[in-house]
Amino acid sequence: MNDDLQISLDTLDLIAKEEQALQDIFHNIDLTCQKNSLKVLKAFQKYNVSENYFSSTTGYGYNDLGRDNIEKIFADILDGEDALVRSQFISGTHALTVALFSYLRPNDIMLSISGLPYDTLHEVIGIVPNNSSLASFGVKYDQIDLINDDFDYEQITKYLKNNHVKLIEIQRSKGYSTRKSLTIDKLEKVIKCIRSVDQDVIIMVDNCYCEFVEEQTPLSVGADIIVGSLIKNLGGGIAPNGAYIAGKKELVDLAGQRLTCPGEGREVGPTLGINKSLLQGLFMAPSVVASSLKTAILTSKTLQDLGYDVEPKYNEARADIVQNIIFNDQEKLIKYVQGIQMGSPVDAKAIPMPWDMPGYEDQVIMAAGTFTQGSSIELSCDGPIRPPYIAYQQGSLTYEYGRLGVAKAIDELKN
Numbered sequence: 117m118n119d120d121l122q123i124s125l126d127t128l129d130l131i132a133k134e135e136q137a138l139q140d141i142f143h144n145i146d147l148t149c150q151k152n153s154l155k156v157l158k159a160f161q162k163y164n165v166s167e168n169y170f171s172s173t174t175g176y177g178y179n180d181l182g183r184d185n186i187e188k189i190f191a192d193i194l195d196g197e198d199a200l201v202r203s204q205f206i207s208g209t210h211a212l213t214v215a216l217f218s219y220l221r222p223n224d225i226m227l228s229i230s231g232l233p234y235d236t237l238h239e240v241i242g243i244v245p246n247n248s249s250l251a252s253f254g255v256k257y258d259q260i261d262l263i264n265d266d267f268d269y270e271q272i273t274k275y276l277k278n279n280h281v282k283l284i285e286i287q288r289s290k291g292y293s294t295r296k297s298l299t300i301d302k303l304e305k306v307i308k309c310i311r312s313v314d315q316d317v318i319i320m321v322d323n324c325y326c327e328f329v330e331e332q333t334p335l336s337v338g339a340d341i342i343v344g345s346l347i348k349n350l351g352g353g354i355a356p357n358g359a360y361i362a363g364k365k366e367l368v369d370l371a372g373q374r375l376t377c378p379g380e381g382r383e384v385g386p387t388l389g390i391n392k393s394l395l396q397g398l399f400m401a402p403s404v405v406a407s408s409l410k411t412a413i414l415t416s417k418t419l420q421d422l423g424y425d426v427e428p429k430y431n432e433a434r435a436d437i438v439q440n441i442i443f444n445d446q447e448k449l450i451k452y453v454q455g456i457q458m459g460s461p462v463d464a465k466a467i468p469m470p471w472d473m474p475g476y477e478d479q480v481i482m483a484a485g486t487f488t489q490g491s492s493i494e495l496s497c498d499g500p501i502r503p504p505y506i507a508y509q510q511g512s513l514t515y516e517y518g519r520l521g522v523a524k525a526i527d528e529l530k531n
């Protein structure tokens with residue numbers, strides 16, 4: 117036993133051996149990290165980040181120099197014309213909700229082409245009834261499922277030819293599903309296909325968990341608008357909350373009108389002291405995403421060698437920072453998630469149990485020994501309590517802590 121964390125030497129040896137075999141893959145992650153870091157640094161210098169951006173506004177939040185420049189920097193890094201980056205977004209789901217309510221009107225059709233959207237959007241759309249859903253306002257929803265983890269080009273083309281669709285939603289990360297996440301290559305191909313039949317439909321991408329995994333963004337391959345959370349990749353583990361909407365200027369402005377009030381839009385919104393954290397988080401984000409990816413890949417290879425089903429495999433191309441372990445066994449899922457909690461810096465002695473979470477239909481077990489509540493760019497692991505009992509693990513602020521957390525979880529699994 118290793119004295120402090122009580123990780124067995126067997127497990128530590130195994131991890132060290134697996135890590136050796138991953139050096140080439142890790143090197144490629146470092147190269148992407150280097151390129152994304154350059155992009156960030158260039159944007160900071162282009163917009164003259166200086167100490168006065170760290171000061172903040174209260175009340176209405178008029179003339180917040182830092183906020184306005186943070187939005188320009190996010191736009192630049194995400195290859196968008198503009199961006200709305202606000203702590204008044206409670207979460208990624210809130211930003212997605214604001215975007216959908218900004219663009220959709222009664223009788224409009226929203227079409228998801230990546231199958232069933234993320235759990236928390238079901239009540240937003242009205243897939244699960246809610247008196248404040250888009251459906252309750254008369255917005256229609258339809259869905260085309262993926263086939264073999266890729267878009268159903270034939271159905272999409274046919275649907276767009278026969279219907280006037282206002283907005284297409286594409287979710288890149290898998291959410292709590294068993295499909296693969298969608299890479300930029302796949303996105304580029306489907307956007308070309310959509311544009312060959314429909315020039316006007318708004319293409320909106322749920323980009324949660326995907327930022328800085330690749331060099332290109334959905335906006336560089338033709339998406340109109342993208343949405344993500346700041347307690348995931350782009351917050352770098354430092355942003356205390358918030359989310360972003362980036363893309364076409366007029367769409368970003370519309371979202372601003374909806375987030376605050378028509379007429380006030382983006383002119384208001386106090387930053388209450390968070391500007392420095394948002395900038396510092398963005399600055400750290402390329403490296404934190406790289407650490408998360410390395411932790412995910414180490415997890416994938418080690419658990420595969422221990423005989424578990426994993427997705428993605430360690431040597432597969434990745435679109436996001438999420439690693440699945442398919443346990444096919446409720447107890448093993450629970451043990452593993454509890455082990456991740458035991459290897460965490462915060463609340464390591466709390467034992468997570470399955471519970472009913474707002475916005476989710478099944479019970480969920482969640483390890484979140486994180487500095488920021490619900491932050492999943494920090495090492496975290498969760499899973500709905502339903503077959504095939506999949507753990508969704510993501511994040512780690514550094515690779516070294518990720519490695520320790522995973523070692524602890526593997527040890528729990530073995531016991």
Ligand SMILES: *Cc1c(COP(=O)(O)O)cnc(C)c1O
Nearest residue numbers: 207208209234289291322324345
């Ligand atoms: C995390 C996530 C969201 C938003 O979740 P919040 O917890 O509300 O920030 C939406 N879509 C996907 C695919 C996600 O991974």
